[in-house]
Amino acid sequence: MHPLLLSQVEQYIVPSQEDIDTLHSKLGTRRYLKGQYLVQQGDICPHLSFITSGCSKTFHIDPQGNEHITRFAIEGWWSADLGSFLTQTAADCSVKCLEDTHVLQITHQGMQELYKEAPAFERFFRNLFENSFIHSEKRVIANFSLTAKERYLAFQKRYPQIEQRVPQYMVASYLGMTKQFLSKIRNQLMVENS
Amino acid sequence: MHPLLLSQVEQYIVPSQEDIDTLHSKLGTRRYLKGQYLVQQGDICPHLSFITSGCSKTFHIDPQGNEHITRFAIEGWWSADLGSFLTQTAADCSVKCLEDTHVLQITHQGMQELYKEAPAFERFFRNLFENSFIHSEKRVIANFSLTAKERYLAFQKRYPQIEQRVPQYMVASYLGMTKQFLSKIRNQLMVENS
DNA sequence: CATAAATGTTCAACTGGTTGAACATGATTT
DNA sequence: AAATCATGTTCAACCAGTTGAACATTTATG
Structure with missing residues (x-):
């Protein structure tokens, strides 16, 4: 087993x-x-x-x-x-x-x-x-x-392993948003944390 | 029992x-x-x-x-x-x-x-x-x-009893839209079917 | 029946997120 | 090393659905 x-x-x-x-x-x-x-x-x-x-x-x-x-x-x-x-x-x-x-x-x-x-x-x-x-x-x-951004942050926190393993556009699909919008969110977060 | x-x-x-x-x-x-x-x-x-x-x-x-x-x-x-x-x-x-x-x-x-x-x-x-x-x-x-309208139609079809029993603004909440938007959809549907 | 409370409608201004196209990058295959 | 494919980014135009306020209608209740 x-x-x-x-x-x-x-x-x-x-x-x-x-x-x-x-x-x-x-x-x-x-x-x-x-x-x-x-x-x-x-x-x-x-x-x-x-x-x-x-x-x-x-x-x-x-x-x-x-x-x-x-x-x-x-x-x-x-x-x-x-x-x-x-x-x-x-x-x-x-x-x-x-x-x-x-x-x-x-x-x-x-x-x-x-x-x-x-x-x-x-x-x-x-x-x-x-x-x-x-x-x-x-x-x-x-x-x-939750907003798209909040959903992404929650996903990141909950499934860090998965985010590393699957392409970003699939994460976007899982979260119910377009890959372009997820890209924009990530960009925003980069700016915020710098 | x-x-x-x-x-x-x-x-x-x-x-x-x-x-x-x-x-x-x-x-x-x-x-x-x-x-x-x-x-x-x-x-x-x-x-x-x-x-x-x-x-x-x-x-x-x-x-x-x-x-x-x-x-x-x-x-x-x-x-x-x-x-x-x-x-x-x-x-x-x-x-x-x-x-x-x-x-x-x-x-x-x-x-x-x-x-x-x-x-x-x-x-x-x-x-x-x-x-x-x-x-x-x-x-x-x-x-x-599905779009908001499609979700409403699916709800109507699936739970006709419930639609009769609960106020419309609660149906809107269940379907994830505002009561104003559901009202607009219903209006549209009335026009279409006449 | 008069008043208030709960529900439903309409509208104009707005916004979160989409669409589609163009471009950039990296990975695979030949 | 060229070519192709999969992935990621940027941007401007767009739209589905929201917001908030005002008004209309129905339903309870004293």
């Missing part, structure tokens, strides 16, 4: 060796090259993937063809179009690797078996989804109540 | 009579008058409440004093500052009743007991939080990729 995943599991539950073995038996490993897709918008998301190394972005292409990044994921995070994976319906986001990426992945079927054979994971994933939801709600609030 | 809650539970799990009894034993009933708060921003959210009649709004007051509504809830929906309730930390939203409202409510402690005594509810709430998360993510996408 990968140490990153084990330590995440142990954050929420105290699994027996059997639980761990069962989880292990449901997980596949896979490597994606930079640029490859974990899911494409419109498909049914086939796996829930736990990233052990690398980085992905989740994004939606709107009818005008504009890309909106909803999420980045790095080592220790789960990645998928969760809505699609959980309900086995068409994904409204794609997930694409920004670096060569190693994952552990489980199918929807595997997930059902896991819950049945090792019910402790009901609690684990309940906790995970609780936290995901809390985080998503906070983002809705932030988008409504 | 209230039929609305029972039917929601049965949507996700097949509970035994004992499960139902256990849930029932953890739930209190309470009535709030119009204008009363289920939680106030800054407090720790004391209950998770299932609304059996009435209507609530969840909102955040930002540092400039502007109110941003994040959610409405009516009969058959759960209401709380979920982040605060689940992690027992200060709420960043208040929840206020827009009508006289009857609820069934459970405490954080009661929730832990419920999971222990009737583990089937792990699954029930996992499913509930999964759906909440999916919904919240869709909202993030909508806020990024």
